[in-house]
Amino acid sequence: MTDATKLILLVEDDPDHELLTIRALKKSNIANDVRVAHDGEEAINLLFGENAITPQVILLDLKLPKIDGLEVLRRIRSGETTRLLPVVVLTSSDEERDVVRSYQLGVNSYIRKPVSFNDFAEATRQLGMYWLVLNECPPQT
Template sequence: MENNYILLVEDNRNDEILARRALQKNSINNPLFVAHDGVEAIEFLMGTGSYSHRDARQLPALVLLDLKLPRMDGLEVLRQLRSHELTRRLPVVVLTSSDEEQDVKRSYELGVNNYIRKPVDFNEFVETVRQLSLYWLQFSDKVMINNKER
């Protein structure tokens, strides 16, 4: 898997389907990998557990992270990502239904790049995904090019 893929960490199948549709509607053709809980996300990114065969150096261009996840919540996933050298600078956008002030504050304290509350309206969700993807995928492409030139 190349480094231009998007990792969606989402346990709700309906929200996963909505994200896929929003990406498709915006002609965002980056491959999408979905982790359905926090433990699976960490194992996938670190190349451990059932993903021990995966090269952990092949990081996604963007992580879209829900906070309310089984087995390990999104805040713990974020904490672990920021504590590892390999994933410390990985672009992570929290995309969640939570608008609790403590979740927003803690996410930024842990180093999230952006915190977005999932819009309820599908058209608003499509537009949110379009803006996030355009900004973060273009940003990540520039970072990758700059890193290769060094």
């Protein structure tokens, strides 16, 4: 799989956070295609619908309309074609129960969104470097 085909699924309902994430990825020279789901229902449809996508990594916010991020994560982990996909919770939630529940449901990583853009950009750069360059994903079936 080439870098150009390593799709990122960003599940984010806040347009400002969406813009910051995409800007930070580009600033870090991460040129992968990014598909955005603006709520949990849209994410589920992208992953399980008729024209399902198979992203290299899913960046998942928890506080989402329609279907919350924890339920999206639960469905990802229970799906035959999605259970092994890397999922990174990228959220502003500082609730301990969200961290614990995310790991109970099988998240690969939990990252709190930094407040400053520079810190956010650096966290996004490191996240992209690890999940898109260094990490070896299981083969997609």
